[in-house]
Amino acid sequence: MKNLVWGLLYLVLFYSCKKESGCGYNEQNIVAPVSEQQLVKEYLTSINVYAAAKDSSGFYYEVINDGDGDSPNLCSQIELSYSGKLTSGTVFEQKSTAFTLGSSIEGLRKGIPIIKKGGHIKLYIPPTLAYGSREIKDDAGKVIIPANSILVFDIRLTSFY
Numbered sequence: 001m002k003n004l005v006w007g008l009l010y011l012v013l014f015y016s017c018k019k020e021s022g023c024g025y026n027e028q029n030i031v032a033p034v035s036e037q038q039l040v041k042e043y044l045t046s047i048n049v050y051a052a053a054k055d056s057s058g059f060y061y062e063v064i065n066d067g068d069g070d071s072p073n074l075c076s077q078i079e080l081s082y083s084g085k086l087t088s089g090t091v092f093e094q095k096s097t098a099f100t101l102g103s104s105i106e107g108l109r110k111g112i113p114i115i116k117k118g119g120h121i122k123l124y125i126p127p128t129l130a131y132g133s134r135e136i137k138d139d140a141g142k143v144i145i146p147a148n149s150i151l152v153f154d155i156r157l158t159s160f161y
Contacts, residue, residue, distance in 0.1 A: 023075035025102025028109070032058030036126035040150055043087050044124060052124060059107045060124040067119025072112060072160040074102035079158040080112075084151055092136075092144045096158070105130050107151065115157050123153040 032040075037058040044052050044060060052060040072078050078101050083094040101109060107125030115121045127133070127148045136145035145151070 023100070023102065025074040025100070025109075027074070028106055030057060030106050030129060032126040032128040036128055036150075040124050040126050043150060052122075055110060057106070057110055057129060058126050059111060059129050061111055061114060062122040063115060064120035064122065065115070065118065067116030067157060069117050071114070071116050072101050072157070074100075074109060076101050076160040078112065078160040080155055081158060082153055082155040084153050086145070087150050087152065101160075105151075108153070108155075111153075112155065112157060115155075117157060117159055119157045121155050121157075123151075123155065125151045125153065 037054070040058075040060055041054075044050070049062070052062045054060050077098060079096070079098040081096040083091055085091045101112060104112075105125070107123055107129035110129070111121065111123040111125070127150065130149065130151045131145055131147070133147045135143045135147050138144050
């Protein structure tokens with residue numbers, strides 16, 4: 001009986017502490033290494049951006065427009081327009097799209113909820129919160145995002161539900 005009580009107590013504590021969103025996407029506690037955070041900061045200085053805020057996970061951001069209402073969560077189906085570029089200035093993608101926020105890279109999962117519907121934000125994401133040491137290739141096999149790249153996103157959150 002004593003073991004049953006301890007077992008139930010463990011289950012209650014374990015499951016109450018688990019941050020699951022209810023849609024299958026879990027909150028991650030990934031933090032970029034200090035060295036990557038420093039590289040992002042140096043990049044921002046090189047382009048004369050001094051007002052960007054730093055998130056505790058290590059990405060930097062500039063809110064251009066907060067937007068109105070609520071912010072999306074990991075389960076939200078978001079609609080946005082964005083451009084993604086490398087620090088060299090090379091644009092690797094620019095489009096309007098919709099997807100479930102929880103299915104994206106960590107920097108977007110943490111950065112997009114800073115704004116609300118109609119909001120506009122710039123995110124400066126270190127490799128650990130993006131694709132890390134993986135190369136991302138297009139359909140023809142050409143590398144469009146080299147491994148260990150800092151990514152820069154300019155995002156307008158159109159809608160979410």
